[in-house]
Amino acid sequence: MSDEMGGPRDRDEDGHSLENRPASITTPPSDDRALDHERLVEVERELQEHQTHAQEMERLCSSYVNLYVAMHALSGARRRHEVLAALHEIVVNLVGSEELAIFEYRRGATSLSLASFNGISKDTFKDVSLASGIIARVARTGETYLPELADVSCRSEALPHEEALTACIPMHGEGRVTGVIAIFRLLSHKRVLGPLDHEIFDLLAARAGISLELATLFDRHSAERS
Amino acid sequence: MAKKKILIVDDSKTALMLERMVLGTSAYELVEAVDGEDALAKAIAEKPDLILLDVVMPKLDGFETCKRLRSMEETRTIPIIMVTTRGEENNVEKAYASGCTDFVTKPIDRMELSAKVRRHLGE
Numbered sequence: 605m606s607d608e609m610g611g612p613r614d615r616d617e618d619g620h621s622l623e624n625r626p627a628s629i630t631t632p633p634s635d636d637r638a639l640d641h642e643r644l645v646e647v648e649r650e651l652q653e654h655q656t657h658a659q660e661m662e663r664l665c666s667s668y669v670n671l672y673v674a675m676h677a678l679s680g681a682r683r684r685h686e687v688l689a690a691l692h693e694i695v696v697n698l699v700g701s702e703e704l705a706i707f708e709y710r711r712g713a714t715s716l717s718l719a720s721f722n723g724i725s726k727d728t729f730k731d732v733s734l735a736s737g738i739i740a741r742v743a744r745t746g747e748t749y750l751p752e753l754a755d756v757s758c759r760s761e762a763l764p765h766e767e768a769l770t771a772c773i774p775m776h777g778e779g780r781v782t783g784v785i786a787i788f789r790l791l792s793h794k795r796v797l798g799p800l801d802h803e804i805f806d807l808l809a810a811r812a813g814i815s816l817e818l819a820t821l822f823d824r825h826s827a828e829r830s
Numbered sequence: 831m832a833k834k835k836i837l838i839v840d841d842s843k844t845a846l847m848l849e850r851m852v853l854g855t856s857a858y859e860l861v862e863a864v865d866g867e868d869a870l871a872k873a874i875a876e877k878p879d880l881i882l883l884d885v886v887m888p889k890l891d892g893f894e895t896c897k898r899l900r901s902m903e904e905t906r907t908i909p910i911i912m913v914t915t916r917g918e919e920n921n922v923e924k925a926y927a928s929g930c931t932d933f934v935t936k937p938i939d940r941m942e943l944s945a946k947v948r949r950h951l952g953e
Contacts, residue, residue: 666940669851677844693844700937702915793917793935 667800670698674804678811684819688720691812695787696722699801701770703788705729708816709743709781716743716784719816724788728765737763739786742772746781748805749773750797771797773805775813782813834951835859837878839869839895840913841887845936849882849913852940853947866890870898873905880951882943885914885925893928900929909950913938 677690688706695704703723707716716732716739734740738761742749749772751759762769768788775783785808790797836858838849846862853860861876863869865887873881881899885892892912899905909931914921917935925933932946 662941669848669940673844673848673851676847680843690844693842696915696936697842697845697848698937700915791915791917791935794937 663799667803670800670804671807674698674807675811678815681815682819682822684816684823687812687815687819690815691785691808692720692722694804694808695785698804699771699787699797700791700794701787701789702791703768705786705788707732707739707743707784707786709734709783711778711780716740719783725765729786737761738766738769738772739784742774743781743784746774746776748809750802752796771801771805773809773812775816776809777813777817782817785812833857833859834879834953835861835876836880836882836947837861837863837869837872837876838882839863839866839887839892840882840884841865842884845884845913845938848938849943852938852943858947866892866895866898869895870902870905873899873908874902877904878908880947881908881910882947883910883912883930885912885916885921893924896925896928896930911943911946911950913943 674694677694678687681687681690691706692704695701704721705718705724706720707729708719709716714734716734718726718729718731721729732739734743738749738758741758741761749758749769751769766786769786770790771785771787773785773787774781775785836853838846838853838860839862840846840849841864846864850860850862861872861878863872867889869881869883870890872878883892883896887895890898892914896910896912899908899910910929911932911934912925912930913934913936914925915936922933931950934943934946
C-alpha cells in the first residue's frame, strides 16, 4: 500500500492504523468474492421480481383485451339474435366451451325457458324448473356457480344432467335475475377455468342480461313500427 | 419498410376482433375474410405474408381451404396457422395433413399466437 506521495501507507481507508494490524483484517481476495456473491444474489432477486412483474402485466393485458372484446361484442349487438350470437361467441372464443345454454327467467315464471343453446340436448333443458338443481339455484340466488369453488352441499344439488356444468352465471337486469348462462364441458385442451375466465363471467353477469333485455325491446319496437 | 400483411380468416366477429387486438394494426397490415371462399379470393388478391385460418366455417371449412391454398401457385408457400377449437390429436393431424404450417387452439393465448406469427414471418 502507498500514500498519495507514493510512500508506504500507515493507515487504511478508514483512517485506522495499519501498524501491527493482523493480515486477516486487511481485504483478502475472499472478501471480494463474498461481495460479488452478494451482488449476484441481489441481481438474481431483482431479475425474479422483474419477471414476476412482467407476468402480472401480461395477465392484466390479456384480461383487458378479453374484457374489451367481450364488451364490444355485447355492445355492438342490437337485435336479440345478435346478442345471443355474441354470447355464444364469447363463450367459445374467450372462455373455451362449445356446450352452453342460455335461459331466460321471465317475471312471475315458475321455470326458466331455453333461449339459445349449443352442443347440448334441447329436450333436456327446454324448461328448467325453479324448484331444484344448480341452474335453478343460480336463477333464484343471483350467485355465480363454479363447482371448484362451491361447497359440497351446493354441488350436491346438481341434477344428473347438470353434472357436466363448469360454470353457471346469472344474468342481471331490471333489478333482478333475468336469465342464466350455463356452460358445460370445456374444450378438450382447456383443462380448467382461470382468473381471466372469472373476469369474463363477472362481465357477463353484469351486462348480458341488460343487453338481451334492450335487444328484445328493440326487436319488439321494430316489429310494432313495421 | 412496408408492414407485413396478415390475412385473418374467421366467421366469428369476436375471434376476428381478438386477433386484430393481439396482432395490432400498428405492427401489421391486417386483411379479414369471413369464410373459406372469401379467404381464397383475398389470398390471391392481397398476397399476404401469413394466413391465420379458422377451421369451423360455413361454405368451405379450414381444412379444405388450406388444401386449396396449397394447390395454387400464388398461395402455395404462404405460411398458414390454423386457429381452432378442435385441439384433439386427430384434428391436429388433419390440420397438418391439409398443409398448414402451424396450429393454435382457441381460446387464443396472446403470447403463443404472437410468438408463432413472429416466428413464421421470420421476425
